[in-house]
Amino acid sequence: MPTYxxxxxxxxxxxxxxxxxxxxxxxxxxxxxxNAAEVKQQMSHFIPKTSRKS
Ligand SMILES: [Zn+2]
Structure with missing residues (x-):
């Protein structure tokens, strides 16, 4: 399974x-x-920093 x-x-x-x-x-x-629900996902492994909208 993937990790997040x-x-x-x-x-x-x-x-x-x-x-x-x-x-x-x-x-x-x-x-x-x-136990706070206010968490941010670290996206570094999933989205290239150079990504652009197509
Ligand atoms: Zn915390």
Missing amino acids: EYVCVKCGEQFVRIMSLKDYEAGQVACPKC
Whole structure:
């Protein structure tokens, strides 16, 4: 299964979740440290920095 990197907006904790696409699309990710739902996904492995809209 793919891995997804996140960073917590509240406490800055960085963590990795391994989950199926189905779980990913459900979008239920919370910080393991402070349990906040305000997390941002680190997209560095998935979207090239040079990507443009087609
Ligand atoms: Zn947190």
